[in-house]
Amino acid sequence: MQRSFISRRNFIYRTTGLLLTLWAGRSLAQARWADMKLDITFEFVGGSGRYRPPYVAVWLENAQGLPVRTLAVWFEQSRKGPRWLNELRRWYRSNELTEAVSGPTRRPGRYTLSFDGKDDKGNLVSQGDYYVCVELVREHGPYELFREKVTLAQTSFNRSFNLAGELKEVSLSYDRQA
């Protein structure tokens, strides 16, 4: 018959084991995301008069260049309509108009996307170096890629980039979450 009791030796072994596990875990784990957010504001310009927006993708890559979080993929349907995509009837919900946003009058071509430290699966990423990517293309038109390394840790920053192309400006603002 086995009896369950805590002997002095048993206690010392277990406590040492627990402490070793905690210590190993602490050194392995990287610093977690520190309640910050990164606002990516970009502005594209057209010629004079109204223009169609270009195709735009905005995402973050980790230090190895692997995608971590997609913030936007904006594309326009062709003049022949949303061909084939609308055949996925349930997913496309072809009989419903999509949600529109009412807000104070916005400036044309200027958008802000916020990164709250979560990857595509909704898990918080760790602090470290990331690439902010803004890719822009237009049919038979310009192709532009903005890719900038930033350190997302405890220190907040504001950086602005004036660009020469259709993508005129990108500004990055990293600060505490309100």
Add this chain to the structure above:
Amino acid sequence: MPLAFHTLLKPRSQRYRARYEAVLGTALELQLQADGPRQARAAETAVLAEIERLEGIFSSYLPASELSRWQARGSARVSPELRHLLYEAESWRAHTYGAFNPAAAALQTLYAQNPQPGEAELEALRAALQGPLWRLEGQEAHKITPLPLTFNALAKGLIADRAAQAALRVGGLEVLLNLGGDLRHLGQQRVRVAVAHPFSPADNAPPLARLWVCNQGVATSGPSQRGVHLFDPRTGQPATQVVQATVVAPSAATADVLATAFCVLEPMLSLALAEVFGVGCLLVEASGQTHSNPRFEQQRIH
């Protein structure tokens, strides 16, 4: 197989979406339900043509617009559209106790030149703002005030209404038009509308509220996109108590003008006016406190 035959013969209406930048100084998003690509394209063309036509009348930015030419001359025979705008503006000015004032842009100009204007200067402008601005006589309109007039807070909604109606005339079945945050819906199927959050205005930030809208206009005013640009024409001071006002009304024109007025008026007065005009409203104070009326709550998605 009568059901299958029926679905084969009847064209399924499909939704279409088009976006444009730099329309009336903002962005345009047009969503349509139409029987086919041809009808959708016709509706899109009609929308763009109607916006351009009305911009040529109402714009205060284009020097060649009818409004600009009328202001330069001081008195002239005006088109039915411009007469309607002047008539509506005068009546909204009275109904909002002067919170909507087509000459209020003069305050913005004054504060841009000098953030702390002198009391005498301000008093003179206040007096000019209270006076009559123009006089309508038959088809003639006479400008009385020397102050420049802008009708953006009313014209944008009016244009959204007219452009949406133009789409419906040429084959649009359901229309949802978004002119940089001022919306007009026409059709039988209700649509979802989100209200931007005044304190986190990022395009992917969670909205302040969501609501169902059917055959209505929705407009939102506030400084989150363009900074402080709203001044109280009654006092001459910047409007700072309310940071965002959203109005749901039978038309985008009514929603637009009341959203602007509700950014200036005291929240309790706005709520009372919303009952008078039978519109829904959602107000956000600088402190973060929000107010809404039962009509807004009825349409809200929880």
